[in-house]
Amino acid sequence: MSIHFEKVDHIYSPNSVFEFQALEDVSLDINIGKITAIIGATGSGKTTLVQHLNGLLLPSKGFLTVNDFTIKADEKPKNIKELRKQVGLVFQFAEYQLFEETLIKDVAFGPKNFGVEEKEAEMIATRALITVGIDPKDFVKSPLELSGGQKRRVAIAGILAMSPSILVLDEPTAGLDPQGAKSMMELFKMLNKEKGITILIVTHNMEHVLEYCDEVVVLEKGKVIMHTDKKQFFKNDQYMEKASIDPPIIIAFKKMCEEKGVTFDSDVLTIDKLVSEIVKKRGRR
Amino acid sequence: MNNITLGKYIPLNSFVHKLDPRTKIIAMMILLIAIFIPTGFVGYGIIGVFLLISLISSKLSFSFVWKSFKPSLFMLVFLLVINVFLIKTGDVWLTIGSFNLYSGAVIQTVYIVLRLLLMIIITTMLTATTKPLDLTMGLEDLLSPLAKLNVPTHDIAMMISLALRFIPTLLEEAQRILKAQASRGVDMESGSFKEKIQAILSLIVPLFVSSFQKADDLADAMEARGYVVGAKRVRYKQLKFTFFDFITLVSTSGLLVGLILLRVL
Ligand SMILES: Nc1ncnc2c1ncn2[C@@H]1O[C@H](COP(=O)(O)OP(=O)(O)OP(=O)(O)O)[C@@H](O)[C@H]1O
Ligand SMILES: [Mg+2]
Numbered sequence: 093m094s095i096h097f098e099k100v101d102h103i104y105s106p107n108s109v110f111e112f113q114a115l116e117d118v119s120l121d122i123n124i125g126k127i128t129a130i131i132g133a134t135g136s137g138k139t140t141l142v143q144h145l146n147g148l149l150l151p152s153k154g155f156l157t158v159n160d161f162t163i164k165a166d167e168k169p170k171n172i173k174e175l176r177k178q179v180g181l182v183f184q185f186a187e188y189q190l191f192e193e194t195l196i197k198d199v200a201f202g203p204k205n206f207g208v209e210e211k212e213a214e215m216i217a218t219r220a221l222i223t224v225g226i227d228p229k230d231f232v233k234s235p236l237e238l239s240g241g242q243k244r245r246v247a248i249a250g251i252l253a254m255s256p257s258i259l260v261l262d263e264p265t266a267g268l269d270p271q272g273a274k275s276m277m278e279l280f281k282m283l284n285k286e287k288g289i290t291i292l293i294v295t296h297n298m299e300h301v302l303e304y305c306d307e308v309v310v311l312e313k314g315k316v317i318m319h320t321d322k323k324q325f326f327k328n329d330q331y332m333e334k335a336s337i338d339p340p341i342i343i344a345f346k347k348m349c350e351e352k353g354v355t356f357d358s359d360v361l362t363i364d365k366l367v368s369e370i371v372k373k374r375g376r377r
Numbered sequence: 378m379n380n381i382t383l384g385k386y387i388p389l390n391s392f393v394h395k396l397d398p399r400t401k402i403i404a405m406m407i408l409l410i411a412i413f414i415p416t417g418f419v420g421y422g423i424i425g426v427f428l429l430i431s432l433i434s435s436k437l438s439f440s441f442v443w444k445s446f447k448p449s450l451f452m453l454v455f456l457l458v459i460n461v462f463l464i465k466t467g468d469v470w471l472t473i474g475s476f477n478l479y480s481g482a483v484i485q486t487v488y489i490v491l492r493l494l495l496m497i498i499i500t501t502m503l504t505a506t507t508k509p510l511d512l513t514m515g516l517e518d519l520l521s522p523l524a525k526l527n528v529p530t531h532d533i534a535m536m537i538s539l540a541l542r543f544i545p546t547l548l549e550e551a552q553r554i555l556k557a558q559a560s561r562g563v564d565m566e567s568g569s570f571k572e573k574i575q576a577i578l579s580l581i582v583p584l585f586v587s588s589f590q591k592a593d594d595l596a597d598a599m600e601a602r603g604y605v606v607g608a609k610r611v612r613y614k615q616l617k618f619t620f621f622d623f624i625t626l627v628s629t630s631g632l633l634v635g636l637i638l639l640r641v642l
Contacts, residue, residue, distance in 0.1 A: 109388065148559060173562055176561075176562055177562065186557065188557075188586070189558060205561060206562050
């Protein structure tokens, strides 16, 4: 089990006026069993990068390996269906992919494509819908009757129903209310902890990175400029500035304190810890 | 999907790009008429040379035109097969068993292929060198005499420009949905008939839903910015007729007249 990118380039519409190099010389090892955040400014190539993982896009140069699959330039990997079963990819604004008459049918669509019997598929779908927190009495509703956030959950259930071992989420919380976004992140954390699913999340939300992710990959203009664990990442905020991202409030707070001469340990990354540090410092005075 | 070139605007800097859209629309119509004047291969040769020169001066690549032509290949093969079986004029060129291939069938097919190829080059040149908005502006101007007869020319032009504006958006959307469904194991290429139907539904339904949503949003956005159906509007950009437009129109008209003379004499 591994995810490895080796010198991957991706060029959109090569040899035309629309030619655009979206990825350049990307070499990357994603750690299995972890939650990895992929961050970077708009247009830095995050979506392009993750769409390689299940063979939707092929490298223009270089190759990548995902579990036992090799995805090379200009050649569809063998048994691509199995790859797509193992790597579940949830799209940016996934709610637009729903099409069946009822939620349960829509979620069962994935497993059925992978050869699961109708009855069995619906059972899997039921479980997936419960996992993402949809009310069972809504299961026979049409997707069109749901709110945007609920639709997003159903779309995620549609991917979970394929029981992937790697789950890739492209901005899963964009446009959700803060509470809904939080509970969705909790869901991913739970899937990672309890089922051991490797998770990659494309996100612009640094609070989520700080609270839920283990590792961080920073993209800039199609290049990976940093890949490190969370603690290291939040130690130097120059990368956040480079990726034009606001730091989480707690990091910003610490920085302001440091400018005034009060320093905290770099391990202090939660409110709880920060408060007890402050109390400790006061006690010492 | 990325290879769909039909109706795509290619931003280049060429003589043809700079022509007035009205000129290009009129020239296109003249050329389309010219194609249907039966002057045999000589006429097609003349039009072909004319188009070749225009194509080169528009800086579009040949492969681009070829890509626009490719989707119709299937239809042409189909046509060839039908012609081969139905047309029984001219000399027999080939006999296989009880089947005779007549020269008429082949010549007829070549005519149709040439005609279609020329038509595609002409229309592609128009849409590839003219921004959709300029195109509708030109169209509106050309239709403006009809406004006197109470034809809502402006609304028609607006509808056309919206439709053109949304072609790339729809293609992008379709591509996105295709990818999303492929991630759920949809295989557009292989699979049984039933699976294929299901696969197509999984594309069409979301596409319809989001198109209606977009249309709704767009209508609201236009109204919010004060758009009133049928109201009188002025233009920010003015079309300008230059010396080059004059030359273009004269030379295309000359071509048409020449072909007519060739036919009559
Ligand atoms: N189909 C395409 N054809 C040509 N260029 C494309 C295509 N898709 C994306 N690009 C370009 O590639 C670059 C990277 O796009 P990508 O979607 O990967 O960015 P992103 O990091 O996901 O951005 P965002 O945060 O806005 O989602 C962008 O500059 C975009 O314009
Ligand atoms: Mg993206």
